[in-house]
Every structure is written in structure tokens, then in C-alpha cells.
Amino acid sequence: MSILALLAAALRDDQIRTDPEALEAYSHDDAEWAPYRPPLAVVFAETLDDVVATVTAARDTATPIVPRGAGSGLSGGANGVDGSIVLSLERMTGITEVNVDERYAIAQAGVVNDVLRQHVAQHGLWYPPDPASQSIATIGGNVATNAGGICCVKYGVTTDYVIGLTVVLADGRVARLGRTTAKGVTGYDLTSLVVGSEGTLAIVVDATLSLLPLAGREERAIVGYFDDLVAAGRAVAAVASDGIVPSALELIDRTCIDAVNAWQDLGIPSTASAMLMAKVDETGETGQRLAARVAACFEAAGATGVERADDPDEVDRLILARRLAYPSLERLGPVLTEDICVPRTRVPEMLARIEGIAATWDVTIANIAHAGDGNLHPLIIVPDGDDAAKERAKRAFDEIVDGCRDLGGTVTGEHGVGLLKLPGARAEQGETVQDMQRAIKRALDPQGILNPGKAIPA
């Protein structure tokens, strides 16, 4: 039987789409310019059994499966390949358990990050990972890419919260990985191995996520304006050297500031070349003192202005520019999003390199950065329909990746390798690590049907 016949036998009609609109819509994620091909069909799993049936059918017909959450990925990890089935988990939206005493929740792959956060908040609990796409991205996708976010600088990334997974293996078997207890070291850490593997080792059906208490934090914001990026970089280094771990330390550059100012008046000085937005979340006097120390670091590094807030609305207002930066830039044209991570102290140097690369290739590059982590998102903006500029943008993209490696960085801080970072991953990892990855891939997916061609260099 063909894969489509097998799927039709196992699933309802409304769980399978083969119309051209669906095939196009589900053929790629949000990565601009990563290659993609329309799949044979899109399958909408609603239960664990649906996933098992789909993988079993794929196994029996040697059909590639591309798992997919919201399609908000930025590296092409969910892009269709020839002859593939795109397996959407977006209908699996159950939060099947919230355990207050043990502080964990079990969420199916299709639960949107924000929905989970709001749900557990009702139980006095907090799920920290906060990728920018949190209002649309799913937990399954967050797990697949090991998503980061703004609060990582203090609270870590997705993998730091995943203590268990239900997965379907390439042979169709179901494996329950990890635990629900606070600690546990029984056997290999297969949970962490699957997190960040971008659907190439197993299909994530649900995740057991450890949570923190919601209470006990008071957010304060500290914003600094700088005449040049180097001064802002000095401020970032000063915060680290002072032993402060802020709960956010974000940077936007002049291009972002101009784009934001061109759209909305948030009162950002038009002369500023860089803006740093920090948060601390310790309570009471401790929080006040920390906020004052961050402000002092900004001032000592040469900030031309520093603002502070401890009222929640004021905090939101002060850091609104961070949220608006990306949509402001998208108004200028298609955006090719970079994602590199360099040592914190090399942030100014990397920003200077990016400036040089923008000049060399005559492209506009804006910078949004999780500066406190050294995780930079240079955003290459190209006028719509300008193919020559698009070509130059690709060259700039590659040079940024090379530059980050020169400075001791890693080619992807939080978006994943997908397709876009395969050459960078190859350069970064060396042959032995690649051999290890390929050996593990072959061990768990001998047919190579799970999201082939993604995440690890062939």
C-alpha cells in the first residue's frame, strides 16, 4: 500500500490534507530563504495513537516525516522535503496534568507556550522559557529546537525545564523518557538528547516540564541609552563583572531604534545609537539595590541617559521597544534572521564586525541581542523583490557565522541548526563530533525517515 492509502486507513479524512493550499502552507517554517519542497500530505495528529499510526505507515513505506508545531521556527527545521509527510502536532493541545506539589506540568506538543504559561499561573506556577514567538510557538517546537528567550540569562533555556518526554521512535514504538520526580539519574539522559534534536531522533508527543513558583519575584526595569555600541557593550561587561545576574539584558541598535521611532513614539531619543534594557526580579530592598547597581554600570560605561521603573506598567512601557523592534523592522522588507552566540565580552567586537559586513555587502543589518548571554540576532533586511540584494544578504549571513566562530562563538544560540546553519555546524563541530551525531542518528533511526537532512551535517 502507498503511504497515503495507509494513512487513509488509519486516520479520519479531516486529519489528512493533500490540497495544494495546505501543501504550500505547511511546506516551510518562518526561515526566509531556506530551501523547501511541498510534502505529499499534511497529517494532523490528535492522539498518541495517531502519531504511532503515522510513523508506522512512514516506516513501512520508507517515507520521510517532517514533524511540525506552529511553523514559527527560524532555521528551516520544519521545511518539507521531497516525498515527505508533514506531521502537524498542532491539534494536540492538552495540558494533561499540573502537579502543584511537585511543580511540574505535562503538556502535549501542540500547546502554545503562552497558553501553558497562563494555565500554570492559575496554579501559582511559572514556566520561564519565553521565546519571542511565545504567543504562537508550541511546546513541541520549543522542545525540538531547545528554544531560548529573554529570561534565559537568569533562568536558562527549554532543556533546563524538560524532565520527561513521551516520544514515538522511528520504528513506531512509544518511549517514556525521564521522570516526574525532582531528581533522577536512572540510565542515559535520553530526554536531553531528544531536546534540541529537531525531530530527527524521535517525535515528541508530550513533555513533562518542571516549573518554578510564580510568586516571589518583583520586576524592575533599567533602560540605558548609548551614543555608540562599544559603550553599550562595556555596560554589558560591567554588569557581568559586577556579579549581577539580571533577569533580562537586551540590546537594540540604531537601526532598530530608528525603525521603532518611525512607527511609534515611545520617547526613545533619536540620537541614541544603542539601547540596553535590563530587568532584575529580586524582591524588596534587594531588588532596589540591584537595579541601582545595574543603573550605575550603565552610567559608568557612558550611558547618555538611564531610566528606571518598578511599577509593572512602567516596566512594560520601558521595555516595549524590545517587543516592537522586530515588527518595526519587518515593515522595511523581508528579514533574514541570524542567531549567533559569542562570549559576552566579545559582543561589542561582534557588533563592529557586523557593521563592517553590512557595509561590505551593502545590506541593512539591524541588531537585536540577548546581550547578557552574548546571543545576537543580526536581522538582514532586503527590499522586497530585490534578488541581487537577497544574494548579497546570503553572503553577509555566511560572513556573520564565520565571524562568530572567529570570536569563539557558536553558530546558533537558540534557533537551532535546521537547514540554514548546516554549513556553520559543520565548521564548528569537527569530524569526530559529527560522526558521533551520525552514529546516534543511525542507531535510533536506521531508515533515516525522521526529518532527514536537518539538524546535523550529513
Added chain:
Amino acid sequence: MSILALLAAALRDDQIRTDPEALEAYSHDDAEWAPYRPPLAVVFAETLDDVVATVTAARDTATPIVPRGAGSGLSGGANGVDGSIVLSLERMTGITEVNVDERYAIAQAGVVNDVLRQHVAQHGLWYPPDPASQSIATIGGNVATNAGGICCVKYGVTTDYVIGLTVVLADGRVARLGRTTAKGVTGYDLTSLVVGSEGTLAIVVDATLSLLPLAGREERAIVGYFDDLVAAGRAVAAVASDGIVPSALELIDRTCIDAVNAWQDLGIPSTASAMLMAKVDETGETGQRLAARVAACFEAAGATGVERADDPDEVDRLILARRLAYPSLERLGPVLTEDICVPRTRVPEMLARIEGIAATWDVTIANIAHAGDGNLHPLIIVPDGDDAAKERAKRAFDEIVDGCRDLGGTVTGEHGVGLLKLPGARAEQGETVQDMQRAIKRALDPQGILNPGKAIPA
């Protein structure tokens, strides 16, 4: 050539010992009653090249290698097997980098946990993982077992701090895993896969460890005495329900208290059936308020007495009983150390079961627990030379493991599977997870020479 001839050609004489004293001393770790056999030789590696040479020789002669740090493991993970080479990393004691701005250190496998902590403290940095064996255990062993400790309840375990590893693979090649940057998601998380794999996938030669600032914490201790274990269990649950994350929450039971009181006078009421020792480490008023809330939880749960301290010496004095509990018990006879983890709310129930098991098998069982994590260490004590009691102790050990599984727990919270927990791991994991583990083991060590027979059920 034989393995011994190959080793003799590659290493200095004083790096190889084959005398009976060495073979006996290096044939087992601290796990009472786990099976062991003397190795063919003990090799003392001093450099990465020495490890490569040893593994290469083992590969070419299909000789099992048992890597070993301080030998302070409690599951038999470092026990010799027939015809093996024990590869000691204890001479590799270099701390090759401390990066203050990026907050990481690179430590060779033989660095003692406490030595690392003291070294990075001089740079204003803190390495949290604090296994009870911290004064003797090595970083390599901590990584191999994914060691826990007292501060895990707030600060996590070893794997939460390991961001990179240099390892030697079974074929003798060197792999550099992970990163030095704050974030990074390039490829599979091989670092986390190796952490906790007990030397069965690769030999850890050095570890890149992320660190926290040393400053910014003020320790306060809260101690509660209870008439019965159930009341102490209620206090643990109350702390969790109140949304408090203490930096320590330890329990010792009446057997421990009696053993401590029989040895030293710390002023512990002889009527107490259980003692809870909590720490919080928030600064200033926030810390004071939290300490008061913990004390209130203890009182509401029925503590017969509560003591508090915020002076560092007083804090140490109050929790001294925790440190003395284990050596106090060792004075009573050989100790078989259990290590299970149950849901926090099931701690009283598990303690009651353990009491029943002790009665059934007529053995003394003391309980030391990382209560805040649900991680219990029932310590089975047998009079020296009493073989019948030893046999009963083994039965009690197995029943405790079964009991923890009944309550939704995991068979090892922080000591590792080694040899002692192989049956428990088999029961806990199910066939699919075991198949995944075996597939990965075969993929990375096709000859099966790296610490064969440990960590994963055959």
C-alpha cells in the same frame, strides 16, 4: 602485543601498577557489596594523550576499561571487571581556565570538587553542586554519575552546570563536546548524554562548568524537631505548597539522631523522632521573611521545637548534625547506602514503608534525606561479620527499590545505576527505553570496552 605490553610502551613505569595491593585498592568504589574483580592493571593518566594511548591499547586488544576518579561512588560504577584496566584520572588535577566574564571554569577530571569550589571562589565565582563526598570526589566522577547534593533543591545537579566536555571515545579519538558560550544549540546535546553515563559512552578528560556569582547570597538556617516522621513530612509538603524554594531541606530520622547524640552533644533533643534542616539564601529582608515562613511551616506541621540562625557560624552549628549523621552511623557497622527519589508528597509514606521493611527483615535502617527533592538515602546498617544480616539487608534494599517505584519514584536520585541499581533500572525503564540505550551504547562503543556491564541493563 598484549595490553600490558602496549601500555608499557606508551606510558612511564610509575603510571602503571600491577601489584596486588593496587589491584585490590582500585578494584572497587564505596558501594558495599556490589560485585567486583581485580583488574589486570591500574593506569594513572596524567594527560589527554595518556588517556588516548590507554584507550587505543584497550581498543586494539578488546580490553575493558573502567574509568575511575576518587572511587567514592556508591553504586559500583567504578568496580573492576575480569580482565579490565582501571584507568584512574586522579592525577589530572589541572584547573586550566577560569573565565570570570563568561562565568565558567575548565577542570580536568581528577580535580576534587572542593578544590574547584575553593579555586573559583578566589575569582568571586561559585560552583554549586555539593555531593556529600565533595571533599574527596572528583569532577570526573561527579560528571560520570551526574552527582547531586544538598543545594540541588534550589540550584540543580551536576548536569545543569556542565556546558562542555573533552572526551576520549572508544575508538581512541578525542571529541570536544558543547561550548563555552552562555547559550548554544548546535547539534545534539552530546554533553548531557555523556553526563551520567558512568564512563560507558566515553572517558571524560575535562569539563567546562558554568558558574554563578559567589556574592549575593546570605545563608540562614531553620531547624525543626518533630515527634514523628509524618509531621516532618507534612512540613516538607508545606514548604513546597507555600511556594518556597529553600537552598537546602534535609531530614534525618531518629536512628541518625540517636547515632549523632551517642557520639557528640549537639544539643539535639533526645526525644525527637525527626529533624529537618532548611536553609534559605536570599539577602536582607527577603531572606528574613523567607526564613520566618519556613519556620512557620515547621510550626504549623507540628514541630516540637524550631531554631533559627543567620550568623554563618550559627548556621554551620545548626546543620552540623546533617554532616555528622553519616559518620555517626558508620560507627555502628558497615552501611549499605540506598538512593531513591519519590514525589515530595510521598516522602512520609515512603519513610513509613522503610520502617516496615526494616521490621520485616530485622535490620537497622537510618534515613538521611534530601527531603525537599524527595531524594531519600535509607542506610542499612549491619553488624560487622554477620552474613545472615547482610543477606537480609540485601532483601530490604530490593524492597525499598520496589516501594519507591510503587509510589511513582525513580530508583536512583543521584548516585547512579552502577551495578547495584541494574535490576531497579530494568524495572523502571521498560524495554523500549532500554533498547534505545543499548542502541546508543553500540553506536558509540561497538566493541563494548568502556565500563562494560554498568549503568544500563544488558
